[in-house]
Amino acid sequence: MHEGAIAARTLPGWFAGFEPGHVGVASLDTHLLWAYVHIVLFVYWLGADVGLYLVMIFARNPSLSFETRATLIRLAFYIDLFPRVCFALILPVGMQLVRGTGLYPVSGRLLALAWTAGVLWSVLHLALIRFKGTNIARRLRLINQVYELLMGGFFISVGFASLTTGAPIGVEWFAAKLLLFGLIFWVILGIDVVFQPFSMILRMGPGGSTVEKERAVTRATNITMAWAILLYVLVLAVAFLGKLKPLW
Numbered sequence: 001m002h003e004g005a006i007a008a009r010t011l012p013g014w015f016a017g018f019e020p021g022h023v024g025v026a027s028l029d030t031h032l033l034w035a036y037v038h039i040v041l042f043v044y045w046l047g048a049d050v051g052l053y054l055v056m057i058f059a060r061n062p063s064l065s066f067e068t069r070a071t072l073i074r075l076a077f078y079i080d081l082f083p084r085v086c087f088a089l090i091l092p093v094g095m096q097l098v099r100g101t102g103l104y105p106v107s108g109r110l111l112a113l114a115w116t117a118g119v120l121w122s123v124l125h126l127a128l129i130r131f132k133g134t135n136i137a138r139r140l141r142l143i144n145q146v147y148e149l150l151m152g153g154f155f156i157s158v159g160f161a162s163l164t165t166g167a168p169i170g171v172e173w174f175a176a177k178l179l180l181f182g183l184i185f186w187v188i189l190g191i192d193v194v195f196q197p198f199s200m201i202l203r204m205g206p207g208g209s210t211v212e213k214e215r216a217v218t219r220a221t222n223i224t225m226a227w228a229i230l231l232y233v234l235v236l237a238v239a240f241l242g243k244l245k246p247l248w
């Protein structure tokens, strides 16, 4: 084997393909780049979620004025964009990694489908803010919920079938990762459909606060926070499986 090629094999990821003595630019390891983007999405997802969690703690406080609470909630709608878009894009980026590792034969078409879905879903979240309070937003919210329901069901089924039968995914850590990834869709669907503490506060309006209504807001906020913690645990577990790839 060419001496330079042997030396290149020992070089770390970024420099893979760079042959000492060869005049030129080291080829970029695209797989490592996708892994980096994957981690960035993970960081911005959980990082922004911490901000949302804090907003919930503050917004449920009835001693704050309605204006302050409404401003916090408006801020939360923008912070919420980060985890939503990260969630939408982590799938196509993950598929790039699957293709790179050969865990599953991802065709060009499947990859294109994943990117189209990821980008369109991100645009939907932006549109939800742009058209807030209109009929368009109501329709988009419904589309969002149906998508979450179907995608959750799909990934839970694929993960579960793979863990119990070994197909279509033969690698256990990856099958478990997909199962938990599917559960994330359903937990978020639960938050989107069932618990709406922010809407309850906004519906009260200035001067509309009563002991009963505040009690209902506190209850809804506490349940949402419990679901949020479940969500964070699932996201951390999905990341753990991707990084440590445990065998059992």
Ligand code: HEM
Pocket (backbone or CB within 6 Å): 035, 038, 039, 042, 090, 091, 093, 094, 095, 097, 098, 101, 103, 181, 184, 234, 235, 236, 238, 239, 240, 241, 242, 243
């Ligand atoms: C909640 C969503 C997800 C989170 C937080 C997450 C997080 C992570 C993290 C932190 C790593 C380790 C990266 C490294 O240091 O190399 C990783 C690896 C990986 N992830 Fe994800 N991931 C998620 C979803 C997905 C999805 C949906 C797929 C595929 C469809 C995927 C495919 C992969 C693959 C194949 C690896 C291994 C890459 C390698 O070994 O080079 N991930 N993930």
